[in-house]
Amino acid sequence: MSKSSEWHRKETEGKEDDGYDMYLAEQQELEYFREKAEQYILEKHREMFALEVKALENIGINVEDTTTLPEMVYDTKEFLEAIWHASTEILPALEVQVVIDGKNDCYVTTGSSGYVEFGMKPPIGMQLPVRCWIHTHPFGSAYFSGTDIRTVSIWEAEMIDAIVVGGIGHYGLWNQDQPKQLEIYRDFELEKVQKWGYNEKYGEEE
Numbered sequence: 001m002s003k004s005s006e007w008h009r010k011e012t013e014g015k016e017d018d019g020y021d022m023y024l025a026e027q028q029e030l031e032y033f034r035e036k037a038e039q040y041i042l043e044k045h046r047e048m049f050a051l052e053v054k055a056l057e058n059i060g061i062n063v064e065d066t067t068t069l070p071e072m073v074y075d076t077k078e079f080l081e082a083i084w085h086a087s088t089e090i091l092p093a094l095e096v097q098v099v100i101d102g103k104n105d106c107y108v109t110t111g112s113s114g115y116v117e118f119g120m121k122p123p124i125g126m127q128l129p130v131r132c133w134i135h136t137h138p139f140g141s142a143y144f145s146g147t148d149i150r151t152v153s154i155w156e157a158e159m160i161d162a163i164v165v166g167g168i169g170h171y172g173l174w175n176q177d178q179p180k181q182l183e184i185y186r187d188f189e190l191e192k193v194q195k196w197g198y199n200e201k202y203g204e205e206e
Contacts, residue, residue, distance in 0.1 A: 042106055048073045
């Protein structure tokens with residue numbers, strides 16, 4: 001091998017190593033912020049739920065088993081804004097999923113810019129029914145995709161509520177009592193209703 005060929009090989013290897021090292025560093029940084037986002041939401045849920053329990057105790061309701069309580073946190077403005085903050089400020093516009101289970105425990109996972117998985121892989125340790133499944137659309141539009149519709153259809157019997165968040169004051173609300181529609185709000189006001197049927201691939205808006 002000539003000296004020039006050896007030099008070229010070393011230069012190429014160096015560049016490849018630099019690129020890979022940068023990739024690893026970026027992935028490590030992303031994992032740090034994923035963990036930060038998850039902990040931020042979990043702590044917000046703990047704080048808000050504790051305040052609700054204390055409020056009940058202050059009016060004479062003894063709360064010994066929180067699993068018997070209806071969820072009092074997940075559809076509040078403050079909690080949804082905390083989830084949106086984690087998705088778009090702590091993370092670089094990645095989808096975030098929050099599941100409140102039958103024990104009122106909170107599970108948080110993060111995905112990509114356009115996808116986070118629930119479907120057939122629910123959080124480990126989750127107890128049914130699912131009180132609420134929340135996920136964000138960090139690109140700024142609250143609606144149910146075909147995947148979202150399939151998810152609530154599969155889990156309809158064991159999922160009470162679902163919320164998709166597309167911004168501050170912009171969200172969609174689904175409930176198992178009306179399982180074929182999503183009420184979409186903008187600026188906290190009802191804007192439209194997305195509906196779908198058994199044979200429709202994607203929801204239609206009204």
